[in-house]
Amino acid sequence: MAMLKVVEIGSRVLSLVAQPVDEISKEHRRLAQDLVETMYGTPGSVGIAAPQVGVSVSLFVLDVSGHKRTNTCHGLIVLFNPEIISASEPVIIREGCMSVPHLTGDVRRASQVVVRGMGIDGKEIIIESDAFEARGLLHEIDHLAGKLFIDRIDGPHALFKRKRYL
Amino acid sequence: MSRFVLTAVGPDSYGIVARVTSALAELSCNLADSTMSNLSGHFAMILVVDGSPDIDEKSIYNAVQSRCAELSLLVDVKRIDGYVDYDLDGDRFVVSVYGTDRPGIVAGICEVLAAHHANIYDLTTRVIDTESTSIYTMVLEVALKDPSGLAKLESALSLKSSELGVSCSIRSSDSDEL
Numbered sequence: 466m467a468m469l470k471v472v473e474i475g476s477r478v479l480s481l482v483a484q485p486v487d488e489i490s491k492e493h494r495r496l497a498q499d500l501v502e503t504m505y506g507t508p509g510s511v512g513i514a515a516p517q518v519g520v521s522v523s524l525f526v527l528d529v530s531g532h533k534r535t536n537t538c539h540g541l542i543v544l545f546n547p548e549i550i551s552a553s554e555p556v557i558i559r560e561g562c563m564s565v566p567h568l569t570g571d572v573r574r575a576s577q578v579v580v581r582g583m584g585i586d587g588k589e590i591i592i593e594s595d596a597f598e599a600r601g602l603l604h605e606i607d608h609l610a611g612k613l614f615i616d617r618i619d620g621p622h623a624l625f626k627r628k629r630y631l
Numbered sequence: 632m633s634r635f636v637l638t639a640v641g642p643d644s645y646g647i648v649a650r651v652t653s654a655l656a657e658l659s660c661n662l663a664d665s666t667m668s669n670l671s672g673h674f675a676m677i678l679v680v681d682g683s684p685d686i687d688e689k690s691i692y693n694a695v696q697s698r699c700a701e702l703s704l705l706v707d708v709k710r711i712d713g714y715v716d717y718d719l720d721g722d723r724f725v726v727s728v729y730g731t732d733r734p735g736i737v738a739g740i741c742e743v744l745a746a747h748h749a750n751i752y753d754l755t756t757r758v759i760d761t762e763s764t765s766i767y768t769m770v771l772e773v774a775l776k777d778p779s780g781l782a783k784l785e786s787a788l789s790l791k792s793s794e795l796g797v798s799c800s801i802r803s804s805d806s807d808e809l
Contacts, residue, residue, distance in 0.1 A: 473766075480798045567759035611798075618727055619804070620804060621753040624755055
């Protein structure tokens with residue numbers, strides 16, 4: 466396992482639609498493990514998508530355990546080829562991103578979602594979630610579509626500078 | 632009633648808004664509209680101010696400057712037309728633009744918006760320094776009187792953003808009526 470370097474806004478890979486995975490290879494499993502290590506090894510991080518480490522593959526990891534905004538919690542989620550099956554009406558919450566270290570923004574996202582994807586064992590997983598986990602799922606799925614939170618910002622007055630990511 | 636536009640810009644410090652607005656309040660001026668922000672360490676204010684007919688630019692300028700003498704503010708006051716009839720019509724959209732900083736991003740994108748009669752209501756830009764480069768981000772709110780032109784605008788923005796080497800997205804900014 467290894468901590469991977471996180472690429473930042475301006476890198477082309479963050480604007481690409483990530484490649485879907487047909488069959489999970491040894492390399493995919495290693496990438497998933499490295500993403501988990503990078504997420505747990507970065508203070509404050511609750512999720513990371515493969516494009517954020519420069520790999521345009523449809524995979525993310527997420528773990529919102531213990532976060533103050535978490536309601537439903539599935540613990541560690543490792544998901545390939547995720548897709549949104551349903552999403553509720555959006556709510557506005559301020560969010561940040563490891564790949565956009567100097568900005569935060571008010572972003573509209575659904576507070577309840579149902580997401581389908583493929584687990585590390587190659588089997589289909591359906592995740593129904595809400596609150597912070599739902600937001601995390603949608604944020605990571607956006608990365609796989611080549612979108613940053615800036616592409617979902619609520620308006621010109623919803624983008625804020627900060628010193629640095631956490 | 633006389634209407635003025637007042638701009639004041641100076642190095643950020645505590646009390647700029649308090650002092651400028653106190654000076655205006657003492658003249659019984661009313662703040663009709665304003666935008667104020669910290670721009671790279673400089674606090675910048677643009678105010679539309681209504682005052683009684685006997686107030687002129689000089690009296691407002693002097694009142695503000697005497698209150699703010701040690702703040703090194705650049706202050707300007709100009710009388711403007713009373714009430715401009717402005718158009719709030721059209722479907723609203725939010726445009727997000729970001730990419731490696733270079734001259735011409737704002738100009739390039741806004742020329743496309745103008746050519747498609749997208750009226751800009753609001754625009755914010757931020758420059759952020761990442762480890763390797765400076766990134767320019769811009770978020771705009773625009774109104775399209777004829778939303779059937781959206782597809783053409785989207786493809787023109789896409790073309791221009793490729794040319795500029797930036798990412799650009801546009802989406803509806805629906806409001807929920809309650």
